[in-house]
Amino acid sequence: MLRDGNEVGQMMKVVGEEGTPTADFVKYLKAEFLDSVYLQQNTFDPIDSACGAERQEYMFDKLLTVLDKSFDFEDKGKARSYFQNLRQEFIDWNYTPWDSIDFHEAEKKIDALLAQA
Amino acid sequence: MRKIYHRIIQISGNVITVEAANVANNELAEVKSERGTSLAQVIRLDKSRVYLQVFAGSRGISTDSEVRFLGHPMRVSGSEALLGRIFTGNGSPRDNGPALDENMMEIGGPSVNPANRIIPNKMVHTGIPMIDIFNTLVESQKLPIFSVAGEPYNQLLARIAMQAEVDIIVLGGMGLKYDDYLFFKETLDEHGALPRTVMFIHTASDPIVECIQVPDMSLAVAEYFATELNKRVLVLLTDMTNFADALKEISITMEQIPSNRGYPGDLYSQLAVRYEKAVDFAKAGSITVLAVTTMPGDDVTHPIPDNTGYITEGQFYLRNGHIEPFGSLSRLKQNVNKDTREDHRALMDNMIRLYSEYREVLEKQSMGFRMSEWDKKLLKYGGQFEKGMMDLSVNIPLFQALDRGWSILADCFEPQEVGIKTDLVKKFWPSK
Structure with a gap:
C-alpha cells in the first residue's frame, strides 16, 4: 500500500497531478492517510504515545475498511478534501481515551463520513 | 624575585x-x-x-x-566593572578604558562537575520565531550556528544579543574583520545593550594566540557572573572556524602530527572543553553558548562542523539569509515547549509539515505543472510563512508569534486541512 502510494507520488512529480488517473490519485491519498493517522504517533500525548494492543487492533480494523473501500470521486479536489476530513476525524479519534464516550462519538463521526462516500 | x-x-x-x-x-x-x-x-x-x-x-x-x-x-578580572567593556584576546582594554586587576581569575579551568548540574528546563526567549517556536533555545544549551561566509550570521548574533531575555551577554569575537567589530560595538550601543555586555574581541590582524584565548576568556567571565552573581549568561562566539584554524596554525609550528585536513588530532577535545562550559545550576545562574561555525565550502562534513556536531545539542543552519526550518534542530526544545502554551507543539509540527509541502509545490511549479486549488493554498501559505516567520527582521514575543501562526493558517486553509486536533483548533482558530 505504502509502496504503491509512494510510486504514484513519484509519478506525479513527473507527469503532474492532472496527468494522473483519479484511481491512482486515491491510492496515493490512502497511503498518505495510513501514514499520517496510524504510523505517526504523538509521543508527547499521554494517550497517543502508548496505545494498547486491543485498541490498536480495533482501530486498525477501521483503518482497513477505509483502505479496502473503493471510492468514486468526481474530481481530485473532492477526493483530497474528503481524505483531509477523514484524517482530521481519525486524528481526533487517536486522542480520545479507549472505550470512553468521546471514543465512541468520534467513531460514529467516522462511520457517518464513510457512509457518505 | x-x-x-x-x-x-x-x-x-x-x-x-x-x-x-x-x-x-x-x-x-x-x-x-x-x-x-x-x-x-x-x-x-x-x-x-x-x-x-x-x-x-x-x-x-x-x-x-x-x-x-x-x-x-592567563588571567582575567572577575568583577562587575567588566560590564560595558571591550577587551582584546589577552585581556587588555580595547576601548581606552582602564585595565582591570581586581579579583584575577585563571582562565581555562575545568568544566562544572556534572553532579552539580541540573537538567535544562528554562526557555530563553529571543523574539525570533524560527528559534522561539520551532527550535527553542534552552538555558545552558550549547548550540552552533552553521553558516557560510557571506551570510548575515553576525547580524543574527547581534539581534540575539539585543533581544534575548538573559541578564548578561558575553561576546567573543575571533578573527573578526574590523568592520564586524565596529558593527557589534555600534549596534549594541545604539540599542542600549552595551551595559549588560562584555566583549572579548580578536580581530584578524591581532596575534594568533590571542584568538585561542577568546573563548576561554569569555567563558571564565561567564562562569564568574553565573556562579558569583547568579546571573543568566549568554555567551556568543563568532567564528569558531577561526578558532580552529588558529589551533591548526599553532599545532603545525609545534610540529605536531596533523590529523584530518591538517587540523590537530585533539580538535574534538579542544572544542568540547569550551562547549562543555555551558551549564545550569540549581542555586545559581546559567551559561548558554551560541557559537557561529562557518563551514568552509558549505561542507558539513568538514572536520570543524563535523566535530562540533558531536558535542553540541543540535544546530541552527543559517542559509540564504534565514534560519533553515529543515536541518535546524534544538535537541533540548522538548524540555521546555510543553510548558509554554498547549498549542505550541502542534503548531510547530504542522506549520513545518505544511511548509515542506509548499517546497514540494514550488518544485512542481518550476516544472510547469498546473497548480491545483490545494497547491495554490500552499503557495499562499509558503509566502506568508517566509514573510511572517522566517524573515530575520521579525521580532515578536512567543505568544504573539504563536497567534500569528494561527492567523497565517486561518488565512490560507480550512481548519480540517491543517491536521491539528479539533480541541486546539476550536480554542485558537481565529474567527473571521
Whole structure:
C-alpha cells in the first residue's frame, strides 16, 4: 500500500497531478492517510504515545475498511478534501481515551463520513 | 624575585625555546626585546626545555632577549566593572578604558562537575520565531550556528544579543574583520545593550594566540557572573572556524602530527572543553553558548562542523539569509515547549509539515505543472510563512508569534486541512 502510494507520488512529480488517473490519485491519498493517522504517533500525548494492543487492533480494523473501500470521486479536489476530513476525524479519534464516550462519538463521526462516500 | 632568562636557544616562527626550571604548561612569560615587551605562553615542555608562543610574534627577538616567567597562566578580572567593556584576546582594554586587576581569575579551568548540574528546563526567549517556536533555545544549551561566509550570521548574533531575555551577554569575537567589530560595538550601543555586555574581541590582524584565548576568556567571565552573581549568561562566539584554524596554525609550528585536513588530532577535545562550559545550576545562574561555525565550502562534513556536531545539542543552519526550518534542530526544545502554551507543539509540527509541502509545490511549479486549488493554498501559505516567520527582521514575543501562526493558517486553509486536533483548533482558530 505504502509502496504503491509512494510510486504514484513519484509519478506525479513527473507527469503532474492532472496527468494522473483519479484511481491512482486515491491510492496515493490512502497511503498518505495510513501514514499520517496510524504510523505517526504523538509521543508527547499521554494517550497517543502508548496505545494498547486491543485498541490498536480495533482501530486498525477501521483503518482497513477505509483502505479496502473503493471510492468514486468526481474530481481530485473532492477526493483530497474528503481524505483531509477523514484524517482530521481519525486524528481526533487517536486522542480520545479507549472505550470512553468521546471514543465512541468520534467513531460514529467516522462511520457517518464513510457512509457518505 | 623571579629569574630572568636571557639565553634563547631556538627561535622558529613565533615559538621561542629557553632552558628553564619550575615552569608549568600554559604559564605566561614576558619577553623583552628591542621592539618592546610582549606576552608569551608556554605551549610545550620537553624536560628542561620550555617552548613559548610569543603573542606579538618573534620579530625583533634575539637570542639574548630577556624572558621572565610570571608564575601563573592567563588571567582575567572577575568583577562587575567588566560590564560595558571591550577587551582584546589577552585581556587588555580595547576601548581606552582602564585595565582591570581586581579579583584575577585563571582562565581555562575545568568544566562544572556534572553532579552539580541540573537538567535544562528554562526557555530563553529571543523574539525570533524560527528559534522561539520551532527550535527553542534552552538555558545552558550549547548550540552552533552553521553558516557560510557571506551570510548575515553576525547580524543574527547581534539581534540575539539585543533581544534575548538573559541578564548578561558575553561576546567573543575571533578573527573578526574590523568592520564586524565596529558593527557589534555600534549596534549594541545604539540599542542600549552595551551595559549588560562584555566583549572579548580578536580581530584578524591581532596575534594568533590571542584568538585561542577568546573563548576561554569569555567563558571564565561567564562562569564568574553565573556562579558569583547568579546571573543568566549568554555567551556568543563568532567564528569558531577561526578558532580552529588558529589551533591548526599553532599545532603545525609545534610540529605536531596533523590529523584530518591538517587540523590537530585533539580538535574534538579542544572544542568540547569550551562547549562543555555551558551549564545550569540549581542555586545559581546559567551559561548558554551560541557559537557561529562557518563551514568552509558549505561542507558539513568538514572536520570543524563535523566535530562540533558531536558535542553540541543540535544546530541552527543559517542559509540564504534565514534560519533553515529543515536541518535546524534544538535537541533540548522538548524540555521546555510543553510548558509554554498547549498549542505550541502542534503548531510547530504542522506549520513545518505544511511548509515542506509548499517546497514540494514550488518544485512542481518550476516544472510547469498546473497548480491545483490545494497547491495554490500552499503557495499562499509558503509566502506568508517566509514573510511572517522566517524573515530575520521579525521580532515578536512567543505568544504573539504563536497567534500569528494561527492567523497565517486561518488565512490560507480550512481548519480540517491543517491536521491539528479539533480541541486546539476550536480554542485558537481565529474567527473571521
